[in-house]
Amino acid sequence: MTALSKRSTIYLDSALHQALRIKSLETSRSMSELINEAVKQALSEDAEDILAFEERVNEPVISYEQMVKRLKKDGRI
Numbered sequence: 644m645t646a647l648s649k650r651s652t653i654y655l656d657s658a659l660h661q662a663l664r665i666k667s668l669e670t671s672r673s674m675s676e677l678i679n680e681a682v683k684q685a686l687s688e689d690a691e692d693i694l695a696f697e698e699r700v701n702e703p704v705i706s707y708e709q710m711v712k713r714l715k716k717d718g719r720i
Contacts (some may be wrong), residue, residue: 653678663677663678
């Protein structure tokens with residue numbers, strides 16, 4: 644752990660905790676490392692989603708009904 648690490652208490656479902664502990668043992672990585680990696684990955688995916696929304700902010704919005712009609716017209720459904 645780095646000097647900038649912060650200690651935190653989390654509560655895991657017992658089955659999830661057991662799976663994490665086993666993975667930790669099998670990969671020779673600490674549970675903290677595995678949790679940090681998972682959180683970083685989740686936040687990274689969120690950042691990608693936000694960027695995708697920002698890139699599409701000026702696209703026209705159509706209703707569900709309009710989309711269904713378009714799909715029927717195009718022979719997709």
